[in-house]
Amino acid sequence: MQQPALRLVRLGRDRWLRRLQPEPCTEGGALLLCEPAGPVYTTGLRGGLTPEETARLWALGAEVRVTGRGGLATFHGPGQLLCHPVLDLRRFGLRLRMHVAALEACAVRLCELQGLQGARARPPPYTGVWLDERKICAIGVRCGRHITSHGLALNCSTDLTWFEHIVPCGLVGTGVTSLSKELQRHITVDEVMPPFLVAFKEIYKCTLISEDSPS
Amino acid sequence: MAIMRAVLCSLCAVPAPAAPCLLRAWQLGAGVIRTLCTGLALLSVCKFIEKHEWITTENGIGTVGISNFAQEALGDVVYCSLLEVGTKLNKQDEFGALESVKAASELYSPLSGEVPEINEALAENPGLVNKFYYEDGCGSCL
Numbered sequence: 001m002q003q004p005a006l007r008l009v010r011l012g013r014d015r016w017l018r019r020l021q022p023e024p025c026t027e028g029g030a031l032l033l034c035e036p037a038g039p040v041y042t043t044g045l046r047g048g049l050t051p052e053e054t055a056r057l058w059a060l061g062a063e064v065r066v067t068g069r070g071g072l073a074t075f076h077g078p079g080q081l082l083c084h085p086v087l088d089l090r091r092f093g094l095r096l097r098m099h100v101a102a103l104e105a106c107a108v109r110l111c112e113l114q115g116l117q118g119a120r121a122r123p124p125p126y127t128g129v130w131l132d133e134r135k136i137c138a139i140g141v142r143c144g145r146h147i148t149s150h151g152l153a154l155n156c157s158t159d160l161t162w163f164e165h166i167v168p169c170g171l172v173g174t175g176v177t178s179l180s181k182e183l184q185r186h187i188t189v190d191e192v193m194p195p196f197l198v199a200f201k202e203i204y205k206c207t208l209i210s211e212d213s214p215s
Numbered sequence: 216m217a218i219m220r221a222v223l224c225s226l227c228a229v230p231a232p233a234a235p236c237l238l239r240a241w242q243l244g245a246g247v248i249r250t251l252c253t254g255l256a257l258l259s260v261c262k263f264i265e266k267h268e269w270i271t272t273e274n275g276i277g278t279v280g281i282s283n284f285a286q287e288a289l290g291d292v293v294y295c296s297l298l299e300v301g302t303k304l305n306k307q308d309e310f311g312a313l314e315s316v317k318a319a320s321e322l323y324s325p326l327s328g329e330v331p332e333i334n335e336a337l338a339e340n341p342g343l344v345n346k347f348y349y350e351d352g353c354g355s356c357l
Contacts, residue, residue, distance in 0.1 A: 045312055045319040046294045070317040095288040096318050124291060124316035144309070144321035 004091050006031045008197070008208045013037040016082065019149075020067050029091075031200070031208060032084040032151075035189040039077040039162055040065060044140055048073030048170060057165060069150035071127075071140030072170035079157035079178070081189045081196065085204070089146045092204060096143050102203050103152045104129050107137035109199035110154065110192060116182050126171065129154075134177035138169060154196075156180065156189050270325045279325065281313070286345045290315035295341040297322075297333045304328060313344060 007030040011019070016034040020042065039062035043049050048071075049057070054064050062075075076082060083106070089099060104121035107129040111119035119129055119136060129137035137154040155178035163176045179187040201208060270279050286292070297311035304310055304324040311322045337343055 045296065045314050068312065068319055070314045070319040096320060097288060097290050097315070100318050125293075127317040139317050141317065142319045142321075145323070 003206050004087070004204075005029070005207045005209055006085065006087060006204075008210045009033065013040070017063065017065065019084070020065050029088070030086045032082075032086060033193070034082040034084075035078065035080060036076045036082065037078060039063065039075065041073060041075050041166060042067050042069075042140075043073050044069045044071040045142075046072060049166065053166065060165060062162070067140075067142070067150065069140040069142045071138070073166045074138045074140070074153065074168055075158075075162045075166065076153055077158055077162055079155070079159065079180075079189065081154040081156055081192060082151070083154070083196070083200070084151040085148055085200075087148055087204075089143065089148060092206070096141070096148075099143075099148055100127060100139060100141060103139050103141070104137070105203050106196065106199045107152060107154050109203065110196045111136065111179070113195040113199065114179055114183065114187065114192065116179065126174075128169070131177055131182055134175040135168065135171075136177050136179070136182070154179075154192070156187050156192055279310075281322070281344065285320075289313060289318070289320060289345075292341045292344040294319075295337040295344060297337070298330050300330055300332060302330045304330065313341070 009030050009032050011032055011034045013034065013036045016032070016036065017040065019032065039060070041049065041057050041062055041064045043064075043066050045068050047066075049064065053073075057064050083103075085099075085103075089096065092099075094102065101121065104127070108119045108121060111117075111129070111131075116131070118131055122128065122130055128135050128139050137152055139152050140150050142149045155176065157180040158178050160176050160178060160181065168174070168176055179192065197208060200206075269282055272278075292313050292315050294314035295311065296313075298304070302310075305327045306324060308324050309321050310324045310330070313320050313322065334343075
């Protein structure tokens, strides 16, 4: 049987922000990729930020957006690889939990390909990919009528001080990290993109059709 | 074997030609298993909608919930949001969402109607959605 195909779509930050709306996504079959050009905090279905916290984040110069994804508050910004697979779970033979596990597996595999050992997924409520007690990749997805939206955020060279203004994913006492911090060298999103896409195709057993979008 | 149900909400059909039934509230208290020990004549149709949401109707009253397949696929439910009482819905409208950690799933109405009651227990204890669900072969009763 032919493998399913996803359109590979690279978005600038503004187009990516427009796609954070909580309305259900009815299209299927795209892999959205973005490295945000500026700081953005997002919250999930359960919220994650008080009005006071939101005002503080605005004062820092960040955008704050409400989404309908799972998970609480997190940060997105330059140096971070955002990957949002918009796919029909039925077409991929996946249940929602398997999709979450597959996203985690992509991040773990990417870490291994970059020479970083020890990255692992953890069970709820610690969904995501960790090095010890430091999270390197956050996950939050939404599914409506079998179509997924949102996805993962992998820290490549993210300025991690932005995370100090929130409790990331509501997990008090945990830390955040990045590929650059762990490997002690500057690792860009552009550098990790090709191996990340190789990992994605292997894990999701799909092909990717390139379709660059202008910012 | 008792039938257990994860009641999400009830739908009360507004008078409309497309609505096949009137709906009544059926609340599931936290920790309580509500058994359907009525005769088969009173036990009405249970329909599964694409293995995710089901609806039962009894004496023209309907109750909506999610199936074992769906609650297993979700994992432990940590959050449940439902529409307000009084909301009018069309078939296939979104009537709420569930979250198992990090994955939010939308819920769609299997028919048109008005929400007369929601299961308030789920707001306090969303894990109830995992504990109570329709067994396969709905309609059996002891």
